Amino acid sequence: MIPASYGRLGQLAGRFREQVKARFETLNQRRVFWESVLQGPVAEMIFAGKDRKAEQLLEQALEEGSTGHSDGEVYLVGGGPGDPDLLTFKALRLMQQADVVVYDRLVSRRVLDLCRRDADRVFVGKACNQHVISQEEINALLVRLAKEGKRVLRLKGGDPFIFGRGGEEIGELMAEDIPFQVVPGITSASGCAAYAGIPLTHQNYAQSVRFVTGHMKDGQCDLPWPELVQEHQTLVIYMGLLSLTQICEQLMRHGMSPRMPIALVENGTLPEQRILTGTLADIADQAAVTDFQPPALIIIGKVVALRDRLDWYSQS
Amino acid sequence: MIPASYGRLGQLAGRFREQVKARFETLNQRRVFWESVLQGPVAEMIFAGKDRKAEQLLEQALEEGSTGHSDGEVYLVGGGPGDPDLLTFKALRLMQQADVVVYDRLVSRRVLDLCRRDADRVFVGKACNQHVISQEEINALLVRLAKEGKRVLRLKGGDPFIFGRGGEEIGELMAEDIPFQVVPGITSASGCAAYAGIPLTHQNYAQSVRFVTGHMKDGQCDLPWPELVQEHQTLVIYMGLLSLTQICEQLMRHGMSPRMPIALVENGTLPEQRILTGTLADIADQAAVTDFQPPALIIIGKVVALRDRLDWYSQS
Numbered sequence: 123m124i125p126a127s128y129g130r131l132g133q134l135a136g137r138f139r140e141q142v143k144a145r146f147e148t149l150n151q152r153r154v155f156w157e158s159v160l161q162g163p164v165a166e167m168i169f170a171g172k173d174r175k176a177e178q179l180l181e182q183a184l185e186e187g188s189t190g191h192s193d194g195e196v197y198l199v200g201g202g203p204g205d206p207d208l209l210t211f212k213a214l215r216l217m218q219q220a221d222v223v224v225y226d227r228l229v230s231r232r233v234l235d236l237c238r239r240d241a242d243r244v245f246v247g248k249a250c251n252q253h254v255i256s257q258e259e260i261n262a263l264l265v266r267l268a269k270e271g272k273r274v275l276r277l278k279g280g281d282p283f284i285f286g287r288g289g290e291e292i293g294e295l296m297a298e299d300i301p302f303q304v305v306p307g308i309t310s311a312s313g314c315a316a317y318a319g320i321p322l323t324h325q326n327y328a329q330s331v332r333f334v335t336g337h338m339k340d341g342q343c344d345l346p347w348p349e350l351v352q353e354h355q356t357l358v359i360y361m362g363l364l365s366l367t368q369i370c371e372q373l374m375r376h377g378m379s380p381r382m383p384i385a386l387v388e389n390g391t392l393p394e395q396r397i398l399t400g401t402l403a404d405i406a407d408q409a410a411v412t413d414f415q416p417p418a419l420i421i422i423g424k425v426v427a428l429r430d431r432l433d434w435y436s437q438s
Numbered sequence: 439m440i441p442a443s444y445g446r447l448g449q450l451a452g453r454f455r456e457q458v459k460a461r462f463e464t465l466n467q468r469r470v471f472w473e474s475v476l477q478g479p480v481a482e483m484i485f486a487g488k489d490r491k492a493e494q495l496l497e498q499a500l501e502e503g504s505t506g507h508s509d510g511e512v513y514l515v516g517g518g519p520g521d522p523d524l525l526t527f528k529a530l531r532l533m534q535q536a537d538v539v540v541y542d543r544l545v546s547r548r549v550l551d552l553c554r555r556d557a558d559r560v561f562v563g564k565a566c567n568q569h570v571i572s573q574e575e576i577n578a579l580l581v582r583l584a585k586e587g588k589r590v591l592r593l594k595g596g597d598p599f600i601f602g603r604g605g606e607e608i609g610e611l612m613a614e615d616i617p618f619q620v621v622p623g624i625t626s627a628s629g630c631a632a633y634a635g636i637p638l639t640h641q642n643y644a645q646s647v648r649f650v651t652g653h654m655k656d657g658q659c660d661l662p663w664p665e666l667v668q669e670h671q672t673l674v675i676y677m678g679l680l681s682l683t684q685i686c687e688q689l690m691r692h693g694m695s696p697r698m699p700i701a702l703v704e705n706g707t708l709p710e711q712r713i714l715t716g717t718l719a720d721i722a723d724q725a726a727v728t729d730f731q732p733p734a735l736i737i738i739g740k741v742v743a744l745r746d747r748l749d750w751y752s753q754s
Contacts, residue, residue, distance in 0.1 A: 126522055126548060169523050170751070171709025200628075202526075206442055207485050208622065211530070212523040232442060281628045282637075284647065289637030289744055296747050303750060306524065306624050306632035312516075312597045316622035321598075321605030323649075330650040331600065332671075333639075352665055393487025428605055431612050434619060435486070 131168045131176075135159065138180060145184055159183065161219055163195075166303070169212065194268035196295055198288050200281040200307015204230040205391040208313060212305050220275030222267055224260070228279030228417060230392065237275065257287060261294035268300045279417075281309040285335050285360050309333075311358040314390035314419045318397050319432035327424040328356040336362020336369055336420065343368045347376040356423035363418040367406040373422070374402055383426035388418040397436070399426060447484045447492075451475065454496060461500055475499065477535055482619070485528065510584035512611055514604050516597040516623015520546040521707040524629060528621050536591030538583055540576070544595030544733060546708065553591065573603060577610035584616045595733075597625040601651050601676050625649075627674040630706035630735045634713050635748035643740040644672040652678020652685055652736065659684045663692040672739035679734040683722040689738070690718055699742035704734040713752070715742060 135156070146152045159165065159180060167176035197216040202208040209217075214236060217223075222242040225234060237243070244263070246255050255263075267274045282288030282304060295302045311333055315322050322331040334350070336343050336359040343365035350357055351373060362369055363386065374380050380403035388396045400408050402422070451472070462468045475481065475496060483492035513532040518524040525533075530552060533539075538558040541550060553559070560579070563570025571579075583590045598604030598620060611618045627649055631638050638647040650666070652659050652675040659681035666673055667689060678685055679702065690696050696719035704712045716724050718738070 126551060171521070173709075200632075203622075205487070205528075207528040207531075208526045210518075210524045210526055210624065212521075214527070215523075235442060281624075281632075283631045283639070284628065285639050287641070289640040289741070289748065292635075292748055292750070293744070296750075301750075304632040304635070306519075306628040308526070308597075308622050308624055309628060312600065312622040312625060315599045316516075316597075316620040319608075319620070323599070323601050324605040325603065330648060332646060332648040334646040335639075346668070346670075349665070349668055349671075352662070354662075355665075393489075425605070428609070432605065432608055434608070434612075434617075 127169045127171075130173060131160065131165055134164075134168065134173070134176060134180065138184065141184060145187065155183070169215070170303075193301065194271045194274065196264050196268050196274045196276055196292075196300060196302040197305065198276045198282050198292055198302060199278065199305040200286070200309075201229050201233045201277050201279055202308040203280060203310045203313025203391045204233070204389065205313070205317075206230070206232045206236055208308050208391060209233060209236070210305065210307070213307060216303070216305060217275060217277070219273060221272040223275045223277055224263060224267070225277040226279075229277050230279070232392070234277070237277070241275070257290060261291055264291060265294060265298050265300060268295070269298075278307065279310070280313075281307045284309045284311075284333060310360060310390060310419050311421075314387040315421065317391045317395060317435045318385060318387055318421075319429045319434055320385060320421055321425055321428060321432070322356050322358070322421075324425050324428065327354070327428070329354050331356040331358060333358045333360065335360045336365045338365055343372075345369070345372070347372045351376045351378045356421065356425050359420040359422070361417060362420045363409070363414060363416040366409055366420070369420070370402045370406055378402060378422075382422060383424060385421045385426045385429065386414055386418050387421070388414050390419055395435070397429075399429060443485045443487075446489060447476065447481055450480075450484065450489070450492060450496065454500065457500060461503065471499070485531070486619075509617065510587045510589065512580050512584050512590045512592055512608075512616060512618040513621065514592045514598050514608055514618060515594065515621040516602070516625075517541075517545050517549045517593050517595055518624040519596060519626045519629025519707045520549070520705065521629070521633075522546070522548045522552055524624050524707060525549065525552070526621065526623070529623060532619070532621060533591060533593070535589060537588040539591045539593055540579065540583075541593040542595075545593050546595070548708070550593070553593070557591070573606060577607055580607060581610060581614050581616060584611070585614075594623065595626070596629075597623045600625045600627075600649060626676060626706060626735050627737075630703040631737065633707045633711060633751045634701060634703055634737070635745045635750055636701060636737055637741055637744060637748070638672050638674070638737075640741050640744065643670070643744070645670050647672040647674060649674045649676065651676045652681045654681050659688075661685070661688070663688045667692045667694045672737065672741050675736040675738070677733060678736045679725070679730060679732040682725055682736070685736070686718045686722055694718060694738075698738060699740060701737045701742045701745065702730055702734050703737070704730050706735055711751070713745075715745060 164179045217237045223237045224244045278286045382402045386398045480495045533553045540560045594602045698718045700721045702714045
């Protein structure tokens with residue numbers, strides 16, 4: 123059950139065994155050196171498929187007699203939709219390796235619990251429009267921690283490059299010349315769709331899918347409504363539950379059928395997942411009655427009707 | 439490094455230890471029983487967060503003295519964009535468990551190599567428009583294998599519900615009353631974007647992202663061009679390399695700027711990843727010169743220009 127790369131890492135280590143023995147006198151020195159290699163940048167290069175670069179780093183570390191960990195770095199990691207079983211191997215490895223974890227409210231508790239036990243944890247908020255600290259402050263925090271020489275895990279719900287502000291955060295790191303990696307995660311749309319039994323595309327119903335966010339500015343949800351009303355397209359709205367009434371009204375006003383199927387997914391992919399399906403005309407009332415809570419994902423389109431046949435998760 | 443659920447599985451097993459001892463005389467019988475529990479449907483229920491259901495299944499297996507494996511089932515699994523390190527824990531577990539693997543050309547070799555060594559492998563083709571066997575035949579194959587009592591892995595590149603025909607395949611399974619699970623995978627757009635340093639959304643450049651496919655029917659790429667030309671949107675085209683010239687011409691004809699940035703990603707997330715960036719006006723010529731090959735992903739939008747600053751992978 124181990125990624126294929128471990129084999130290549132083992133081979134690389136094997137080729138250097140004698141040199142390391144010659145370079146470090148005591149068993150303990152060698153142990154520290156190998157730990158740094160097997161968990162540090164050399165291993166990361168192997169996992170990234172950059173075997174030649176890994177070998178160079180190993181040679182360099184050997185020459186310097188160092189562990190290569192003096193410089194800080196940032197891992198921008200997608201934690202997926204909630205179910206920890208949907209974490210990638212790469213994500214979990216970096217979660218176990220980081221010295222400090224910077225996370226916000228969209229990361230599921232079950233995922234957060236898998237970070238290294240003794241890593242510092244910094245909560246940076248973000249619930250709808252309430253930011254505990256601003257985006258600029260988050261960017262500055264990441265830079266500061268990395269400059270202290272720490273391995274910083276910036277843990278995001280879903281995927282960092284789909285409504286995750288990942289671009290903004292690494293832009294600052296790049297400007298400050300701080301090494302970083304980006305690890306994609308399963309975005310909520312994929313996770314919720316799979317566990318809800320709603321294919322986002324389907325030959326007969328939707329040949330394309332569009333993701334937008336529904337969060338409000340000054341009490342308004344400001345979306346390009348006419349563009350969103352398209353035949354043969356599935357529309358996925360992130361963070362739109364608080365704007366649900368407005369979203370349905372505007373889509374109908376711009377020509378979408380009041381009978382268009384729509385689904386709300388609360389706590390998607392988690393055991394407590396709840397799903398509500400209805401039509402543009404009636405879903406807002408239903409959501410109020412059943413007390414749906416953010417964060418929730420909204421899926422709109424004919425594919426939603428397939429759930430009646432394809433719902434496997436809540437029946438299992 | 440193990441998912442949290444293993445702890446709960448261990449506790450469940452612990453509570454039943456004495457009963458299992460009483461039920462099965464020999465050590466070998468007990469070993470077979472526990473193996474079936476720790477790899478079979480009971481474990482799956484725990485991993486899915488359905489602890490009560492898991493306990494019921496365990497009780498039932500104990501009563502019947504069976505391993506619960508008599509019925510076949512299908513795992514529809516997203517294998518992600520290529521890098522095996524981007525597999526989820528859930529995907530790899532099912533890959534290790536399946537008796538037979540049904541896969542097509544979009545699954546990376548490195549991912550396929552992680553399936554159970556002694557599992558049968560069935561290649562069902564699909565390169566652009568050449569299908570080795572038809573979709574209907576694939577559906578029928580999955581049904582037949584499951585009815586033979588096999589655990590069938592239907593392994594897809596990317597995510598099964600985003601251009602994966604997953605809905606079509608499980609529709610048939612549902613109609614035949616065959617148990618199945620759907621495991622989301624990292625879709626190519628997420629994987630390629632992360633490794634290319636191109637955020638799909640960005641506060642200043644793109645508040646939405648749209649996925650379409652560019653594959654051709656009768657030599658034509660039939661997309662709803664006017665809809666695709668939108669400000670503040672990133673457009674991702676799957677399987678569009680063969681239609682690249684047409685795509686660029688049509689987008690420009692419908693009003694998109696000839697200077698709009700565009701990126702092609704070949705072998706995304708793999709060590710041999712190649713990326714080409716340019717503009718709508720010049721990319722097709724560049725692609726011809728550099729001999730880009732499908733499958734490749736196309737990303738169009740202002741966010742592509744961020745890559746100049748954010749490219750971390752090819753510099754590492």
